[in-house]
Amino acid sequence: MNVLVCVKRVPETGARIALTPDAQEIDTTLLGFTISPHEECAVEEALRIAEAHGGSTTVMTLGPAAAREQLQNALAMGIDTAVLLETDGGDWSAEATAAALIEAIRARPQPFDLLLFGNEAADSGDYQVGVRVAHALGVPCVTGIKGITIDNGRLTARREAGGGWEIFELPLPALVTVKEGINLPRYASLPGRLRAKKAMIERIEPRPRASALKTIRLVVPPEQETHVEIIGGGADAAPRVVEVLRDLGLLAS
Amino acid sequence: MILCLVDDDPLSLEALTFASRLGDVEAVVFGEAAVDGYVARARHVLHDRLDEYAPAAWAQTIVELEPDVVVAPGTDRGHEVLARVAASLGVPLAANVVEAEADGDALRITRQRWGGSLLEEANLTGTPKLLTVAAHAVEARPAGVATTVEEFTPTLGEEHFVVRVTRREEPSSGAVRLETARVVVGGGRGVGSKEGFELLEELASLLGAAVGGSRVVTNLGWRPHSDQVGQTGARIAPDLYIACGVSGAIQHIVGCKSAKRILVINKDQNAPIVSHADWAVIGDLHEVVPAIVAELRKNGA
Numbered sequence: 282m283n284v285l286v287c288v289k290r291v292p293e294t295g296a297r298i299a300l301t302p303d304a305q306e307i308d309t310t311l312l313g314f315t316i317s318p319h320e321e322c323a324v325e326e327a328l329r330i331a332e333a334h335g336g337s338t339t340v341m342t343l344g345p346a347a348a349r350e351q352l353q354n355a356l357a358m359g360i361d362t363a364v365l366l367e368t369d370g371g372d373w374s375a376e377a378t379a380a381a382l383i384e385a386i387r388a389r390p391q392p393f394d395l396l397l398f399g400n401e402a403a404d405s406g407d408y409q410v411g412v413r414v415a416h417a418l419g420v421p422c423v424t425g426i427k428g429i430t431i432d433n434g435r436l437t438a439r440r441e442a443g444g445g446w447e448i449f450e451l452p453l454p455a456l457v458t459v460k461e462g463i464n465l466p467r468y469a470s471l472p473g474r475l476r477a478k479k480a481m482i483e484r485i486e487p488r489p490r491a492s493a494l495k496t497i498r499l500v501v502p503p504e505q506e507t508h509v510e511i512i513g514g515g516a517d518a519a520p521r522v523v524e525v526l527r528d529l530g531l532l533a534s
Numbered sequence: 535m536i537l538c539l540v541d542d543d544p545l546s547l548e549a550l551t552f553a554s555r556l557g558d559v560e561a562v563v564f565g566e567a568a569v570d571g572y573v574a575r576a577r578h579v580l581h582d583r584l585d586e587y588a589p590a591a592w593a594q595t596i597v598e599l600e601p602d603v604v605v606a607p608g609t610d611r612g613h614e615v616l617a618r619v620a621a622s623l624g625v626p627l628a629a630n631v632v633e634a635e636a637d638g639d640a641l642r643i644t645r646q647r648w649g650g651s652l653l654e655e656a657n658l659t660g661t662p663k664l665l666t667v668a669a670h671a672v673e674a675r676p677a678g679v680a681t682t683v684e685e686f687t688p689t690l691g692e693e694h695f696v697v698r699v700t701r702r703e704e705p706s707s708g709a710v711r712l713e714t715a716r717v718v719v720g721g722g723r724g725v726g727s728k729e730g731f732e733l734l735e736e737l738a739s740l741l742g743a744a745v746g747g748s749r750v751v752t753n754l755g756w757r758p759h760s761d762q763v764g765q766t767g768a769r770i771a772p773d774l775y776i777a778c779g780v781s782g783a784i785q786h787i788v789g790c791k792s793a794k795r796i797l798v799i800n801k802d803q804n805a806p807i808v809s810h811a812d813w814a815v816i817g818d819l820h821e822v823v824p825a826i827v828a829e830l831r832k833n834g835a
Binding site (some may be wrong): 294295296297298307318319374375376379401403404405406407408409412413415416417421422423424425440441442443444445446447448449450451452460461462465492493494495496497498499500501502504505507508509510511512513514515516517518519520522523525526529531532 | 610613621622627628644647648649651652655657659666696700702706713716717752755759765766767781782783784806808809812815821822825
């Protein structure tokens with residue numbers, strides 16, 4: 282199995298989001314960065330599949346030079362090869378991102394049996410890059426998956442639906458976008474981190490392209506003003522809490 | 535023509551309400567969904583192989599109808615099908631839109647980023663224009679029109695059924711689901727351990743509530759991921775959310791902001807979650823929760 286996983290570098294937001302003065306981006310001056318959560322699970326899934334079925338793993342990202350950090354994290358977890366599609370840092374549209382990835386995937390020496398993406402990036406939430414890549418490559422694709430098994434060249438994928446599960450079966454090669462919860466990603470080992478630091482990262486300069494969806498500006502939605510009633514401190518608050526529950530009609534009696 | 539994708543998900547009716555504000559809408563209905571009163575013209579898709587969900591077949595049906603605008607609910611299916619339409623026609627898809635207004639030939643849209651904790655204003659041009667509607671951006675309201683339903687059979691080939699649902703597992707009965715629970719008791723890092731959740735379970739059982747956790751809690755393995763409330767987990771909308779030892783990171787707030795009321799139990803009065811609360815008990819949940827349980831039992835719960 283030759284497995285590709287595509288990831289995105291996103292800021293680690295805390296309790297509040299602040300914007301740059303031109304309202305085009307999040308102010309990341311004080312923020313750390315991470316692999317977008319669904320995609321961190323995609324990295325873990327790629328490793329588990331390669332461990333179970335043999336084969337090699339490749340991680341790819343489109344982003345600024347600093348996105349090497351996320352590629353190194355994936356390498357430290359155990360991914361074999363890393364490719365950076367280096368941009369000058371601005372946000373690329375879903376179409377432009379997909380087009381660049383398609384070109385880079387086609388240029389790889391070996392075709393991939395399985396391509397893993399996150400269901401949606403934490404920041405832009407576009408829900409489409411994987412689907413676009415699958416369409417261009419002509420491989421079957423399913424999104425929002427929380428369980429993968431592979432048997433005899435066929436992939437079974439599980440998607441949560443209304444508290445139950447929908448099950449899809451796909452021939453390989455295939456592209457699957459996954460959701461957090463499909464697994465619990467491992468921590469990188471110390472030897473893994475050391476190896477990742479020395480690993481070569483292949484670099485490509487992708488070509489930007491325009492989209493018919495153009496961002497005007499970002500807006501932090503106004504916070505809903507709530508009036509907080511502080512119900513005392515500690516265990517003495519219990520009678521008032523029960524009163525609140527009764528007033529809300531949540532107690533049987 | 536403005537086309538709205540409708541399936542059995544209740545968010546479809548919100549999408550129809552949203553689409554109706556943009557002009558005359560036709561619904562393309564997959565499966566048995568009731569759209570009476572919501573739209574003047576509905577096309578009920580009939581095809582002998584469409585007994586189960588097949589994303590490429592749904593996408594091809596939409597493409598065949600040659601719409602100018604397509605609106606779909608912001609669900610797994612809505613996103614998946616419209617992403618496929620977008621890919622095959624080479625046009626953009628605006629996901630999780632909360633507002634849209636015609637501006638000449640363009641659509642001026644506002645859409646959610648970061649699960650809704652950030653909004654993006656954008657201009658959408660070209661044809662067709664594709665958008666999904668964020669959950670609860672509008673309330674579903676019938677338009678008060680008589681609905682004419684026609685049958686429509688798309689031209690589909692083998693290639694449209696390569697990916698389809700081949701079987702289902704029904705939900706296990708009995709358990710209170712986070713998404714539909716009237717009360718949710720949630721725990722964060724402050725719960726301290728896997729065992730700490732027994733306290734929350736006890737409170738939840740007295741209230742008929744579901745138990746949830748923050749991303750920290752599911753990442754630590756204290757609760758299964760299916761219990762996560764947040765951007766990468768469940769979006770809850772209970773009458774009351776009781777947040778115990780939860781700090782209130784954006785990732786979590788996105789998942790619980792649709793709760794009608796929030797009661798916080800937290801040691802730190804300055805925790806961000808307190809600013810989202812209606813009531814806050816400032817104290818150690820390991821003392822407060824047992825006291826509430828005791829008080830409930832005293833009251834015969």
